[in-house]
């Protein structure tokens with residue numbers, strides 16, 4: 529069976545504002561601790577947990593305080609993507625905490641440096657985003673970093689080719705698919721986003737290829753609508769999904 533790669537963000541005890549980026553948009557992707565534990569427990573007990581990959585974007589403090597301890601309780605490892613400009617800032621992990629996760633066997637990857645919309649910033653800045661982030665992480669960890677994920681799924685051919693030019697080899701996208709593809713010498717892995725209201729039912733549906741195809745087509749349509757609406761898209765999305 530193909531691996532199902534899950535894309536999480538933060539997990540919170542009391543309030544979504546404890547960890548990661550703040551605001552209505554980011555809050556849509558933050559899970560309560562009880563919901564997260566339920567999902568991890570379900571996968572461990574009722575699924576072949578080796579078929580699932582747990583990835584986490586942004587670098588919020590909850591990666592260290594909540595998420596890693598829960599994963600470890602179930603003998604699982606996480607893939608943690610860090611927006612390196614936020615290291616040490618309020619609500620985000622410190623360099624020492626990132627190093628500790630690496631030493632505990634979790635995978636640390638880049639999530640760009642400043643978490644901007646990489647597909648629409650000036651071309652020379654795209655390389656810098658990938659390059660700076662890689663350098664920051666490598667100086668913390670003391671080893672090569674070749675894994676990355678794209679902020680908010682703003683992917684383009686150029687964004688990928690610049691990541692490859694920087695020396696990344698594994699890129700995690702926001703396309704809901706189990707298919708691994710290859711572009712610009714990068715292995716591209718699709719991911720299934722876990723939003724705040726995600727349930728065990730949603731998770732179990734991912735077993736069915738028809739559901740995965742539906743999610744893939746829906747994501748393509750959303751991307752199209754997003755392009756049409758431009759700056760209004762986020763406002764409308766936040767209002768609908770609140």
Ligand SMILES: [Zn+2]
Nearest residue numbers: 585586679680
């Ligand atoms: Zn992000």
